[in-house]
Amino acid sequence: MDSVLHHRGRIGSRTLLVTTAAVSLTGWAVHAITLHKRLAATRKDPLTGLLRRDAYTARARRLLSRHGDGMAVVMVDADHFKQINDTAGHPAGDAVLAAFGARITAWAGPRAAAGRLGGDEFAVVLELPADRRAQRLEQLVRMLHTPVTLDDGRTVAVAASVGAATPDILGTHDLTALQRAADTALYDGKHSGHAHLATVAHATVPSVNGRRAGRPGTAVWGRAA
Numbered sequence: 001m002d003s004v005l006h007h008r009g010r011i012g013s014r015t016l017l018v019t020t021a022a023v024s025l026t027g028w029a030v031h032a033i034t035l036h037k038r039l040a041a042t043r044k045d046p047l048t049g050l051l052r053r054d055a056y057t058a059r060a061r062r063l064l065s066r067h068g069d070g071m072a073v074v075m076v077d078a079d080h081f082k083q084i085n086d087t088a089g090h091p092a093g094d095a096v097l098a099a100f101g102a103r104i105t106a107w108a109g110p111r112a113a114a115g116r117l118g119g120d121e122f123a124v125v126l127e128l129p130a131d132r133r134a135q136r137l138e139q140l141v142r143m144l145h146t147p148v149t150l151d152d153g154r155t156v157a158v159a160a161s162v163g164a165a166t167p168d169i170l171g172t173h174d175l176t177a178l179q180r181a182a183d184t185a186l187y188d189g190k191h192s193g194h195a196h197l198a199t200v201a202h203a204t205v206p207s208v209n210g211r212r213a214g215r216p217g218t219a220v221w222g223r224a225a
Contacts (some may be wrong), residue, residue, distance in 0.1 A: 059125075073123065073164065077120060077122075081093065093190045
């Protein structure tokens with residue numbers, strides 16, 4: 001009888017140890033998951049859900065180095081954004097930015113690097129095959145020209161200018177050069193209602209810290225690029 005009790009006691013001790021270890025491991029797993037979520041949250045812009053500039057830049061460079069000529073760099077500027085803030089109010093402006101973030105995310109897909117660079121300026125690095133390039137870029141323009149409905153029921157007309165640059169045309173995988181070219185192409189077609197694809201000429205325009213010369217906020221953005 002004593003041996004049976006002793007055996008059961010050993011089993012009970014082992015069970016307790018295993019249970020304690022399992023609880024401890026579970027606690028660490030929950031902690032690790034929570035920490036990961038917090039770190040991921042710091043990488044994202046809270047208004048749009050897009051990557052912050054530094055996180056976007058790091059991911060964009062990785063994608064360009066791994067996938068090369070099949071990638072594209074797309075720059076997006078909201079048109080007449082100041083007017084929206086002035087006439088409909090800043091909460092309406094925030095709603096427009098949030099809507100743009102959601103639309104860009106949906107268009108780009110989970111494997112892309114999609115970021116808010118600041119204000120009403122966005123960038124995406126994604127795979128964009130040449131045979132679908134024009135179609136996909138025009139799809140983005142259409143999405144960004146769809147009116148935004150506010151919480152109070154008002155509808156705000158929105159628009160955006162889009163420029164893109166690709167390594168196969170420009171002959172470089174350098175993110176700064178591709179963004180500069182895409183930015184210049186965007187401004188060539190500003191308010192046109194169509195996406196503009198950069199040529200080699202767009203990559204040779206004068207620049208300041210990697211941005212089109214005269215671009216507002218050039219020096220600030222360029223340091224992070």
